[in-house]
Amino acid sequence: MTEVLLYTLGIVLFAVGLLVSIAWHELGHLSTAKLFGIRVPQYMVGFGPTIWSRKRGETEYGIKAVPAGGYIRMIGMFPPGKDGRVEARSTSPWRSMIEDAREASFEELQPGDEHRLFYTRKPWKRVIVMFAGPFMNLVLAVVLFFGSMMTLGIEGQTTKVAGVQKCVIDQSQKRADAGSCRKGDPVSPAHAAGLKEGDKIVAFNGKPVEDWNTLSERIRATIGPATVTVERAGQRLDLHPTLVENKVPKKDEDGKLVQPLVYEPAGYLGFVSKSEVQALGFGETTERMGDLVQAGAQSVVALPGKIPALWDAAFGDGERAQDSPVGVVGAARLTGELMTVEAPPERILVWIMNIVVMFNVSLFLFNMLPLLPLDGGHIAGALWESVRRHTARLFKRPDPGPFDVAKLMPVAYVVAGVFVCFTLLVLVADIVNPVRIT
Known part of the structure; x- marks a missing residue:
């Protein structure tokens, strides 16, 4: 019963984080639109039927039933047609899409709104209004990430010794008695040199080491005699192991194990490092945040290539990869599972906050496409209009006027259709073959 309650609480926490992220995004659009005098009739969090709303001034604020997005409605998103509002109708479905969008842009026009239309604002103001939403998600991600990393910290390997291997075992072998020594297994360098549980390695071959990645790389690069300096019971001791070659899991340039595991020959000492939760400094947190945004951008680029495996996981017998795209339902399930993990509450809180961070980074990156x-x-349309107008002034040509973004609505419908199909595919995969915590 307790596990069910914790699982439900995790889902509720994610739902709250999701709603806050969406509301924060739309607040960016709302505040900058009002700053530039654009009339905003609606500010809504969610889609579908409205479950709550209040009108304050000229704007209706509300929450809708489906927490899968949000919007603000600005007057005059698209410029009028040649007739001053909506161009002549056509039997072409593409033309109908264009004019339907244009008509919707003006349907709430009131007397006095002629100078409060979105399209009448200078391109740089429109760029700010449209960029403010994604930027707010990035700000929220940075604040949450820096707050959690620099206060609660993150679990990571240290240079402290949690245990010492007694013998050298090829780590690429899947032995049934994993960790147990057999007759004929050579003694591990760490055990032979007298390394003990509780020791803290502070230097390797005379050079100080402050983090696990540095120590690990130096051990991997060394085969033969070495000097390991440890702190033990308040004293420093020099141990003199002779490192041997062993097959160990390969690491990438960031110090993370390559997945799936690949083994390579490297220097081997033979001990287990202790994992601890450590608060990060500003510099390391900044570096990790940069890595997170970069990884997110790479994931967005790689999405099309992951669709076949996602389809196979949803409708076939394929396994769901750990780096598979996850939707709102999948993220909610992961958050629920995290709440049931036996771990300190502050560590679980960091994991959940990181899920919200990654969601906000994804919102920023997707919306910037x-x-x-x-x-x-819309940002691209405003920038293109600015280029056209500056070019016209440079060559002393007539002002070409606002760029008619409405003409791109057929493309918008195609893009929206692709996103809807992809979202449904991820939803099915999250239900029938979800990503699980390992």
């Missing part, structure tokens, strides 16, 4: 109906599509 230069495609309608995403924010990046």
Whole structure:
């Protein structure tokens, strides 16, 4: 019963984080739109039927039933047609899409709104309005990440010794008696040199080491005699192991194990490092945040290539990869599972906060794609208009006027359709073959 309650609490926490992230995103659009005098009739969190709303001034604020997004409605998102509002209808479905969008942009027009339309603002102001939403997600991600990393910290390997291997075992072998020594196994260098549980390695071959990655790389690069300096019972001791070659898991340039595991020959000492939760400094947190954004960008680029495996996981017999795209349902399930893990509460809190961080980074990156109906599509349209107008002034040509973003609505419908299909695919995979905590 307790596990069910914790699981439910995890889902609720994620739902709250999701709603706050969406509301924060839309607040960025709302505040900058009002700053530049654009009338905003609606500010809504969610889609579908409205479950609560209140009107304050000229704007209706509300929450809708489906917490899968949000929006603000600004007057005059698209410029009028040649007739001053909506161009002549056509039998072409593409033309109908364009004019339907244009008509919706003006349907709430009131007397006095002529100078409060979105499209009448200078391009740089429109860029700020559309960029403010994704930027707010990035700000929220940075604040949460820095707050959790620099206060609660993160679990990581240290240079402290949690245990010493008594013998050398090829780590690529899947032995049934894993960790047990057999007759004929050579004594491990650490055991032979007298390394003990509780020791803290402070130097390797005379050079100080302060973190696990540095120590690990130096051990891997050494085969033969070495000097290991440890702190033990308040004193420093020099141990003199002779490192041997062994097959160990390969690491990438960031010091993380390559997945799936690949083994390579390297220097071997033979001890287990102790894991501890450590608060990070500003510099290391900044570096990790940069790595997170970079990894997110790489994931967005790699999404099309992951669709076949995702389809196989949802409708076939394929396994769900750990780096598979996860939707709102999948993230909620992961958060629920995290709440049931036997770990200190502060560690679970960091994990949940990191899920919200990654969600906000994803919102920022996706919305910056230069495609309608995403924010990046409107930003691209405003920038293109600015280029056209500056070029016209440079060559003393007539002002070409506002760029008609409405003409790109057929493309927007295609993009929206692709996103809807992808979202449904991820939803099915999250239900029938979810990513689970390992």
